[in-house]
Amino acid sequence: MESLLKVSGLQVSFEMAAGEVQAVRGVSFHLNKGETLAIVGESGSGKSVTALSLVRLIPSPPGKVKSGEIIYQGKDLLKLPERELFKIRGSEIGMIFQDPISSLNPTMTVGKQIIEGIRWHQKIGVTAAKEKAVQMLTLVGIPNPEKRIAQYPHEFSGGMRQRVMIAMALACSPKMLIADEPTTALDVTIQAQIMRLMKELQKKTGTAILLITHDLGVVAETADRVAVMYGGSLVETGLVSEIFYQARHPYTWGLLASMPRMDWSKQRELQPIPGSPPDLFDPPPGCPFADRCPYAMNACHEEMPPETDVSPTHRVACWLEHPEAPSVDREKAGYKTVHVPS
Amino acid sequence: MNRYIIRRLFQMVITLWVIATLTFLMMKAIPGDPFSGEKKLPEQVLKNLMSYYHLDEPIPVQYLIYMKSLLQLDLGPSIKYETRTVNTIISESFPVSAQLGTQALILAVVTGLLLGVVAALRHNRLIDYGAMFFAVLGISVPSFVLAPLMQKYLAVEWELFPVATWEGWEYSILPSIALAAFPLATITRLMRSSMVEVLTQDYIRTARSKGLPPYLVVFRHTIRNSILPIVTIIGPLTVGILTGSFVIEKIFSIPGIGKYFVESISNRDYPLIMGVTLFYSSLLIFVNFLVDLAYGLIDPRIQLFKKGGN
Numbered sequence: 001m002e003s004l005l006k007v008s009g010l011q012v013s014f015e016m017a018a019g020e021v022q023a024v025r026g027v028s029f030h031l032n033k034g035e036t037l038a039i040v041g042e043s044g045s046g047k048s049v050t051a052l053s054l055v056r057l058i059p060s061p062p063g064k065v066k067s068g069e070i071i072y073q074g075k076d077l078l079k080l081p082e083r084e085l086f087k088i089r090g091s092e093i094g095m096i097f098q099d100p101i102s103s104l105n106p107t108m109t110v111g112k113q114i115i116e117g118i119r120w121h122q123k124i125g126v127t128a129a130k131e132k133a134v135q136m137l138t139l140v141g142i143p144n145p146e147k148r149i150a151q152y153p154h155e156f157s158g159g160m161r162q163r164v165m166i167a168m169a170l171a172c173s174p175k176m177l178i179a180d181e182p183t184t185a186l187d188v189t190i191q192a193q194i195m196r197l198m199k200e201l202q203k204k205t206g207t208a209i210l211l212i213t214h215d216l217g218v219v220a221e222t223a224d225r226v227a228v229m230y231g232g233s234l235v236e237t238g239l240v241s242e243i244f245y246q247a248r249h250p251y252t253w254g255l256l257a258s259m260p261r262m263d264w265s266k267q268r269e270l271q272p273i274p275g276s277p278p279d280l281f282d283p284p285p286g287c288p289f290a291d292r293c294p295y296a297m298n299a300c301h302e303e304m305p306p307e308t309d310v311s312p313t314h315r316v317a318c319w320l321e322h323p324e325a326p327s328v329d330r331e332k333a334g335y336k337t338v339h340v341p342s
Numbered sequence: 343m344n345r346y347i348i349r350r351l352f353q354m355v356i357t358l359w360v361i362a363t364l365t366f367l368m369m370k371a372i373p374g375d376p377f378s379g380e381k382k383l384p385e386q387v388l389k390n391l392m393s394y395y396h397l398d399e400p401i402p403v404q405y406l407i408y409m410k411s412l413l414q415l416d417l418g419p420s421i422k423y424e425t426r427t428v429n430t431i432i433s434e435s436f437p438v439s440a441q442l443g444t445q446a447l448i449l450a451v452v453t454g455l456l457l458g459v460v461a462a463l464r465h466n467r468l469i470d471y472g473a474m475f476f477a478v479l480g481i482s483v484p485s486f487v488l489a490p491l492m493q494k495y496l497a498v499e500w501e502l503f504p505v506a507t508w509e510g511w512e513y514s515i516l517p518s519i520a521l522a523a524f525p526l527a528t529i530t531r532l533m534r535s536s537m538v539e540v541l542t543q544d545y546i547r548t549a550r551s552k553g554l555p556p557y558l559v560v561f562r563h564t565i566r567n568s569i570l571p572i573v574t575i576i577g578p579l580t581v582g583i584l585t586g587s588f589v590i591e592k593i594f595s596i597p598g599i600g601k602y603f604v605e606s607i608s609n610r611d612y613p614l615i616m617g618v619t620l621f622y623s624s625l626l627i628f629v630n631f632l633v634d635l636a637y638g639l640i641d642p643r644i645q646l647f648k649k650g651g652n
Contacts, residue, residue, distance in 0.1 A: 059542070086553045089550065097547070103545055104548065105545040106545070106567070107566050107642060116558075116562065117552035117554070120552065120558070154643050
């Protein structure tokens with residue numbers, strides 16, 4: 001598979017009055033053409049910041065990319081002059097965001113909001129751009145697009161607004177779509193519709209999707225590969241099947257065990273992960289999960305675990321992978337219990 | 343739309359009637375009369391005068407007489423300026439005040455918006471601090487301090503502008519600036535804070551994610567959404583400019599309406615008090631009406647009337 005985007009050693013910090021928040025601490029991953037990579041993690045794990053820094057959209061100041069490389073088709077997006085970036089945003093890399101209510105300009109018709117991106121990138125006339133916008137609205141399943149195009153965002157429902165956002169993001173046929181928690185603010189029934197729509201559109205257009213989410217259900221349904229993020233770093237990356245069935249990081253086990261399951265009896269309680277995420281003002285020197293990890297050893301608290309390739313597609317950062325580490329009974333650790341009968 | 347406008351016009355007439363009645367009652371509650379000046383008038387003369395102006399009638403009768411002439415848009419004769427009616431006084435002096443006020447308002451809105459936008463875009467940088475420094479000065483230095491200072495330096499010492507009076511456009515520059523200082527500063531501060539807030543909104547990030555360059559993001563997405571608080575404050579600022587013009591007109595010896603507004607009260611010039619108050623009130627009610635219409639144009643979420651209703 002040909003890689004479209006390669007991120008290595010990305011570090012992002014926010015300079016606050018109280019000190020520096022190290023939101024992203026050396027993250028490396030890649031995105032292949034046409035695939036869906038999901039970055040999962042809890043609130044504050046740095047997944048959204050990672051996504052926004054890819055196109056340099058973190059609020060700056062206070063946000064700052066401290067180091068790293070973001071290679072998109074041979075160009076380092078972090079070193080590109082702003083001018084060049086304007087050509088890439090929207091036309092090469094589209095974005096949709098969590099809250100479709102606040103992400104659309106309330107004083108502009110949805111048509112104008114779609115058209116302005118098309119016209120900026122493709123330098124075509126108003127009529128042609130409008131036609132394209134109607135096409136896009138039809139594509140994302142908005143009935144009556146010729147009429148809806150002249151309406152304002154407040155005249156749309158939440159799900160319809162997210163469809164508008166998708167139409168807007170895909171209007172210039174980008175090669176890559178960054179979807180920052182696209183379904184978090186929507187009703188469950190609408191969530192499924194939106195994810196199905198994104199999947200369908202991906203099949204038609206071959207767009208690669210970087211999906212940021214904390215919803216493992218969404219991940220299981222849509223992603224090809226998964227990157228689990230915790231405390232500003234990636235703890236485990238692998239194919240969907242590898243993460244769901246052969247997870248190797250205790251944090252991933254915890255995540256999976258805290259997910260509700262259809263085939264569990266009602267008496268069985270969900271298992272929360274005890275403790276809370278590390279303080280990113282002053283991150284621990286070792287593994288960010290060490291304080292909450294039932295298998296933590298001395299080394300875990302002292303030094304960041306190196307990344308180990310478990311398979312060509314599966315990589316994990318955990319001291320348990322070290323040859324001298326005690327072996328953990330993964331049966332008992334619980335990952336087997338989350339096996340989804342297919 | 344038409345229906346909405348007709349309903350609003352009807353409400354405006356009612357408001358004016360309430361203002362007229364209240365002003366009439368309060369005015370009559372002030373002790374004294376137009377003729378209780380320094381010189382004691384002979385009994386018979388006073389009696390004749392009172393009867394000429396219907397001041398010897400009971401108050402309800404006086405009220406009805408006044409309302410009747412008001413319905414014919416006749417504001418009555420001035421008591422102090424015996425040879426002139428209130429209508430002529432207003433029609434002679436108002437154009438001067440209107441020119442002064444309009445110039446000041448335009449100056450305040452245009453410069454205020456510009457400074458506010460620049461300050462917001464250069465948030466917490468030197469230009470922002472500079473603009474805010476002048477905004478605080480503009481708000482805290484009263485116009486009766488600013489005006490004489492400008493006269494002393496800009497007019498007397500450096501002879502850039504005429505000192506006072508009203509004989510041509512160049513005479514209106516200093517008073518317009520003096521009158522605009524407060525609203526300008528207010529608009530600058532408001533526009534800055536409103537825009538700083540809008541710049542953090544999610545839809546601004548969306549606009550940037552489309553690849554739009556900063557100037558398009560600012561012009562298309564930020565300014566229009568930031569301007570609503572400014573439109574709201576235009577009403578009260580207009581009041582400030584109208585009433586503030588009395589001080590400025592006095593300092594620059596400008597023959598505007600402000601003088602009549604204030605002096606009519608100490609003179610107990612009943613028809614003039616009523617006339618000028620009602621005139622100002624109608625102006626303000628009308629400005630507020632325009633502001634409400636502007637809301638609907640700027641923010642489509644604000645609906646003044648039902649679409650398609652008849």
